[in-house]
Amino acid sequence: MKKYFSLFILTVIFLLLTVSVSAAPMRVAYIINGALGDQSFYDSGQRGIDQIAEEYDVKTTTIECNFDTAKYQQSLQSAVQWNADVIFIISYGFEDLLKQYADMYPDKIFVNIDTVVKNNQNTITSVDFIEEEGAFMAGVTAAIVTNDLTLEGVNKEKIIGSVGGDKDPVIDAFIFGYKQGAEYIDEEIEVKNIYAGTWTDPVKGKQAANQLYSQGADIIFQIASLTGNGVLEAAAENNKYAIGVDSNQNAMEPGHVVTSDLKNVGDAIYGVYQSIVDGSFEKGKVLEYGIKEGGVGLAIDEYTHDILSEDQINMIQRISDLIAKGEIEVERYE
Amino acid sequence: MKKNILTGILGIVSALVVGLIILFIQGYPAVESYRQLFNYSILSRFSFFSTLAKAAPLILTGLSAAVGFGSNVVNLGQVGQLLIGAMSVTVVGLFINLPAVIMIPILLLTAVISGALYSGLAAYLRVKFNMDEFITTLMLNFVAQYFTLYLITGPLIDKEMNSPMTQQINSSGWLPMLNSLETTIFISIIISLLIYFIWHNTKMGYEWKVMGSNNTFALFGGVKIDKNYVRVMLISGALAGLAGAMLIMGGLQHRFLKGIGANYGWDGVMTAVVANNSIIGTVIYGLFFAVLQTGSMGMELETAVPSEFVLILQAITVLFVVASRKSAYLLLNKMSIILKIRQLRSGGEPEENELDD
Numbered sequence: 001m002k003k004y005f006s007l008f009i010l011t012v013i014f015l016l017l018t019v020s021v022s023a024a025p026m027r028v029a030y031i032i033n034g035a036l037g038d039q040s041f042y043d044s045g046q047r048g049i050d051q052i053a054e055e056y057d058v059k060t061t062t063i064e065c066n067f068d069t070a071k072y073q074q075s076l077q078s079a080v081q082w083n084a085d086v087i088f089i090i091s092y093g094f095e096d097l098l099k100q101y102a103d104m105y106p107d108k109i110f111v112n113i114d115t116v117v118k119n120n121q122n123t124i125t126s127v128d129f130i131e132e133e134g135a136f137m138a139g140v141t142a143a144i145v146t147n148d149l150t151l152e153g154v155n156k157e158k159i160i161g162s163v164g165g166d167k168d169p170v171i172d173a174f175i176f177g178y179k180q181g182a183e184y185i186d187e188e189i190e191v192k193n194i195y196a197g198t199w200t201d202p203v204k205g206k207q208a209a210n211q212l213y214s215q216g217a218d219i220i221f222q223i224a225s226l227t228g229n230g231v232l233e234a235a236a237e238n239n240k241y242a243i244g245v246d247s248n249q250n251a252m253e254p255g256h257v258v259t260s261d262l263k264n265v266g267d268a269i270y271g272v273y274q275s276i277v278d279g280s281f282e283k284g285k286v287l288e289y290g291i292k293e294g295g296v297g298l299a300i301d302e303y304t305h306d307i308l309s310e311d312q313i314n315m316i317q318r319i320s321d322l323i324a325k326g327e328i329e330v331e332r333y334e
Numbered sequence: 335m336k337k338n339i340l341t342g343i344l345g346i347v348s349a350l351v352v353g354l355i356i357l358f359i360q361g362y363p364a365v366e367s368y369r370q371l372f373n374y375s376i377l378s379r380f381s382f383f384s385t386l387a388k389a390a391p392l393i394l395t396g397l398s399a400a401v402g403f404g405s406n407v408v409n410l411g412q413v414g415q416l417l418i419g420a421m422s423v424t425v426v427g428l429f430i431n432l433p434a435v436i437m438i439p440i441l442l443l444t445a446v447i448s449g450a451l452y453s454g455l456a457a458y459l460r461v462k463f464n465m466d467e468f469i470t471t472l473m474l475n476f477v478a479q480y481f482t483l484y485l486i487t488g489p490l491i492d493k494e495m496n497s498p499m500t501q502q503i504n505s506s507g508w509l510p511m512l513n514s515l516e517t518t519i520f521i522s523i524i525i526s527l528l529i530y531f532i533w534h535n536t537k538m539g540y541e542w543k544v545m546g547s548n549n550t551f552a553l554f555g556g557v558k559i560d561k562n563y564v565r566v567m568l569i570s571g572a573l574a575g576l577a578g579a580m581l582i583m584g585g586l587q588h589r590f591l592k593g594i595g596a597n598y599g600w601d602g603v604m605t606a607v608v609a610n611n612s613i614i615g616t617v618i619y620g621l622f623f624a625v626l627q628t629g630s631m632g633m634e635l636e637t638a639v640p641s642e643f644v645l646i647l648q649a650i651t652v653l654f655v656v657a658s659r660k661s662a663y664l665l666l667n668k669m670s671i672i673l674k675i676r677q678l679r680s681g682g683e684p685e686e687n688e689l690d691d
Contacts, residue, residue, distance in 0.1 A: 063635070069595075069596050071631070077384055081374060081380070082635045093593075166487075166592070167498065168495075197487075
């Protein structure tokens with residue numbers, strides 16, 4: 001009898017264990033170095049978190065550091081204390097902290113977004129976007145615009161511009177891809193770039209854009225989160241063109257934002273979460289999202305159709321397909 | 335002294351009560367939010383330690399402002415002096431590697447000297463050209479901000495990293511951790527005691543206090559204003575520079591990264607103003623603001639109160655403490671006057687010591 005009883009207990013414990021192991025995560029945290037409301041990068045990720053909250057029975061939270069270095073460690077510490085099971089994190093500026101926290105808490109799932117971060121125990125999963133491919137398509141579009149003299153406001157000079165937030169490897173990858181795309185259409189095109197030095201100041205973005213427009217640029221690719229909203233505004237005021245970034249920003253200045261180079265952070269976050277739930281998730285991997293995977297690409301909608309002709313849009317789409325098939329190889333930065 | 339502490343505590347309590355009412359009106363679970371605020375800042379070991387870590391630089395910038403304001407020296411350059419201190423520590427820490435026993439004192443000394451030199455610049459301009467330090471220190475903040483930004487995006491940038499920052503300083507310059515407690519807080523406390531001693535127990539400190547209450551009186555009393563002015567300015571800058579060293583040598587990152595100064599400089603000024611330039615008060619309010627700032631995120635996580643609410647709470651505290659200090663002072667004066675009038679009316683002679691009050 002005693003033997004059966006202990007067997008029974010063992011089975012119960014075993015069952016409980018398996019249930020608790022296979023149970024889906026209950027708490028999901030989204031830690032960002034910046035702040036929501038940029039209508040671009042950070043908001044794109046938030047859409048993924050919202051989708052998770054909607055479709056699964058989980059608690060989600062977003063911790064905004066607002067570029068305040070004093071909050072970086074606190075954000076990780078609070079998320080751990082909050083008992084988050086999965087932490088999606090945009091860790092610009094505190095990669096060191098992320099590594100140490102991931103080493104300290106190997107049971108938690110850390111998913112780093114947009115860059116590759118590796119800790120000693122290799123438990124951090126990185127979601128890396130192939131910016132070069134999306135930016136290549138932005139470059140293609142910019143080249144088509146600056147070469148089309150029938151478009152209102154386009155001058156003879158073959159100059160296109162870009163406004164970056166900070167000089168960092170991701171932004172430089174964008175610019176690298178942008179140049180390749182422009183040169184793919186026309187080798188004579190000159191690309192001018194300005195780093196605004198901030199991600200949160202639309203006024204600085206506007207200044208930078210005005211400067212580029214007065215230097216003869218017809219179209220500017222903004223790669224600067226909230227700062228970039230000033231670029232879009234400047235495009236409307238100068239009656240020129242701009243390309244949005246990360247989220248679909250075409251509707252922000254209708255008739256002036258030709259297209260947006262999407263970075264589907266939200267889709268990626270949602271995808272990773274799905275893989276965690278269905279069990280196919282593996283820690284420590286680098287997941288790459290390019291045009292083929294739908295991680296990056298252009299947002300072409302009615303606002304684009306209002307500016308570009310059918311032929312031009314078809315051409316853009318053809319080139320995008322060629323990249324997805326691997327027939328055009330976009331060189332990677334570094 | 336007792337009056338000060340009383341009005342201080344009253345200020346904090348009434349600010350917390352007003353905050354509670356605001357939360358309640360906004361429809362948040364007010365009491366639970368406060369509980370979480372303290373839960374995430376003092377009620378567990380880790381959160382208490384991170385509050386202390388946050389308080390360490392805050393106390394130092396607070397002392398920097400308190401020593402200045404208390405001596406009638408308006409040093410508003412904590413932001414710049416902190417950055418210059420932090421940058422000097424970083425540069426020395428990157429290029430020199432000695433055993434920790436020597437390395438740590440060298441780095442601390444570097445911060446002290448560089449911070450003092452940077453505020454000394456403003457002091458020099460004042461003494462030589464009679465330029466108001468109020469303006470010069472404020473302007474020098476921008477110089478420090480852009481100069482350090484240039485260094486971390488140019489010559490000192492770590493190309494491996496994804497945003498502008500320098501490499502880690504040599505590990506011999508890292509301040510040790512005691513069971514995950516950062517030792518920066520001990521440095522802050524020792525420095526606070528030292529400043530307290532100078533302020534209250536030396537002739538120099540006495541002269542500063544006299545300068546603080548009335549410059550002209552100090553001059554007639556035989557205090558060498560210029561000499562003391564420069565001294566105060568140098569010490570004030572040194573304290574802010576040391577706060578910068580805490581940010582590099584303490585913590586986990588040990589790099590100079592973009593925006594590393596955060597808001598420590600201005601929070602320090604705020605702390606000193608609230609504490610009415612008292613040294614102990616600065617330490618206490620420094621801890622209090624550190625508690626609020628550390629707990630804010632936990633409050634946001636648990637009860638969805640935006641962490642910015644803490645900024646409101648800080649502002650209310652400042653208003654209440656500063657306002658109640660004035661009104662309490664007025665009220666006490668009024669009461670003593672009424673007492674005296676009554677005594678005179680009843681025909682009795684007013685007591686000597688009350689007249690002096």
